[in-house]
Amino acid sequence: MTAQEIIQQILPMPIQNIAISLYNTNLYRKRHAGIYASMREFYENCSRLSASEIHAEQQRKLAAFLKYATESSAWYAPCKGLELKDFPILEKRDVMENLDRIATIKESQAIVNLTGGTTGSSMKVLYTHADMQERFALIDTFRATYGYSLGKRVAWFSGKNLIQERDLTRGTFFRDDHINHIRFFSTFHISEKNFDAYWRALTEFDPEYIVGITTCVYDLCRMALERNLEFKGHLKAYFSTAETVLDVQKEVLEKTFGCPLVDQYASSEGAPFIFQCLHGSMHIHPLSGIFEVIDENMRPAREGEILVTSFTTHGTPLIRYRIKDRIRLAPDDFACSCGSCFPVVEHIDGRSTDFVLSVDGGRIASGNISNCTKGVEGIQCFQLLQERHDEVTVKMVCSNRFDTLQEAKFTNALHQRLGADMKIVIVRVPEIPRERSGKFRILKNSMAI
Ligand SMILES: [Zn+2]
Structure with missing residues (x-):
């Protein structure tokens, strides 16, 4: 039995809540240490940079990252050039079978991330602490444009199995982090039978933000609309994670919650980010990495599969990584009304909605x-x-x-x-x-x- 299972099965719920609160607080302390604060400042200020300044900074980050990879990773040591096209395409299978040669750090120094890839095979990547801090600085800067900061009341619908059999009979489908004001809901038990308990718990908690796996939260909202219920609370935004959002899901969630659904693209193996702006466009964050869009013949295209090079993967460098997602870029002359020069993506496909x-x-x-x-x-x-x-x-x-x-x-x-x-x-x-x-x-x- 793991420590988490012991906590879940043996301790009473108030004690479990304290354990979860302390665990999270420790997690946030690590994420917000080191370079986090300077990176937050950097990313908040980069919205003021011109397109040419952004491009120059992107090229500087790229050159530094490629140099680091050839010097620190046995896998990339044979790559002599310092331009992206000189590097081979990295397949998922390469990462699964050659992690010891690709990674630049030992597992004991790393934040180990296990991911169930979308093709059903398990994959492991190693993050440095600095990379993780920079990734959270990017995400938190993005969420802050919607008013979010740590400590605001957040309902979290994650894929974690939080609860036990005895909770099912009690109708309790969540755990509380009282220190950071987060209520973690199980996504595994949203059903007609359990709807009332979920709705009551969400309404009572009265979150300002919801973060969730949209397929699951969509179901809850669909059931609410069938019952003519609309959320009466103080929600400011719903942040979607982990999968493509369908138009019907966006419509139903926004109607039920009375707040905007905000989308983002990221991946647990460390892909660069695409964030939705306040005007509704999905912008590639050019300082988080490079997205190469290619056609079936591996030639540059406006629409097709992507190869990602992620600047926050020093532990397991992802260079021209074939992540198996597809995007369609907006025309070059498209200018988002938010004023950002960051490239706009019209469509993202690949994160399954099954x-x-x-x-x-x-x-x-x-x-x-x-x-x-x-x-x-x-x-x-x-x-x-x-x-x-x-x-x-x-x-x-x-x-x-x-x-x-x-x-x-x-x-x-x-x-x-x-x-x-x-x-x-x-x-x-x-x-x-x-x-x-x-x-x-x-x-x-x-x-x-
Ligand atoms: Zn925009």
């Missing part, structure tokens, strides 16, 4: 399911198929490291998300075909909608 239903009807997003591979060895990729409300089939491509112990870890993680009564059928296959569009779908649900 989901499966848990036994009690909760929608589980693909991001939550792909997390099931965290810490499990031997999974190359998998696809989960649902045709019945109480059964799922998981097609898996595995190496021989995926033994009975690893399988038990994986199915346990699935049961936590889908419910203990969900029947899980594992089928090993040599390969899983992609969709006609070329996209790999981790979830296929033929019973929803």
Whole structure:
């Protein structure tokens, strides 16, 4: 049993809340240490720079980052040139199989980030503390344009499994961080049956901001509108994380909450950022990294797959990293009315909006399911198929490291998300075909909608 599981299963809820508050406070202290304050100041001031000053600073950061990678990473040591085109494309598979050569620091010095990639295989990257501090300086500067700062009341709908069986019978689907004024809601149990308890807890808490996985929060809002309920509170903004936001989701969330839905693009492996401005455009942040848009023949394009080079990945340098997302750039002559010279993206595609239903009807997003591979060895990729409300089939491509112990870890993680009564059928296959569009779908649900 992990320390977190012991806390969740043994301690009474008020003590759990204290533990969560202290854990978070420590986490924020680390994120806000070191270069955080100077980076916050830098990013707040960079909105005043001209387009040519931004370009010059971007090129300076790029050159410094490429130089650092060739000097510090065994993987990049053979790259002689100092221009981006001199560097090879980095595939996800490269990161999974050669992390020890790509990474510039030891795991013991790093913030280790395990991510369930969107193709269903687990991936690990190592961050330096300074990179993490700079990333939070970027995110916090972006959120501050909407009035947010740490300490304001925030409802957080994350993919973490926060609660236990006994909470389900009590109808308590959240935990409170009283120090930082955050209420963490479980996203795994949003359903018709539990709607009233969720709505009451959200209304009572009266947050100024909500941060969430939109597929899940959308469901809550849809149920609220069916009941003719609109949120009566003091919400200023809803920050979306982790996936593409559909127009229908944006419409329903904004109607229910009476505040703007604010979108961003980021990834846990450390991609550069795209942030939504106050005028509704999605702007690439040119000082967080480089987005190269390419067509099927790997030539520069306005619309297509992206290769990202991220300036905040000194621990595991991502240079021309093929992240498997796609974007469409706005025309060059498009000028956003906010006045920013940062490039505008018209459309982002790739973060899946697929989901499966848990036994009690909760929608589980693909991001939550792909997390099931965290810490499990031997999974190359998998696809989960649902045709019945109480059964799922998981097609898996595995190496021989995926033994009975690893399988038990994986199915346990699935049961936590889908419910203990969900029947899980594992089928090993040599390969899983992609969709006609070329996209790999981790979830296929033929019973929803
Ligand atoms: Zn703008």
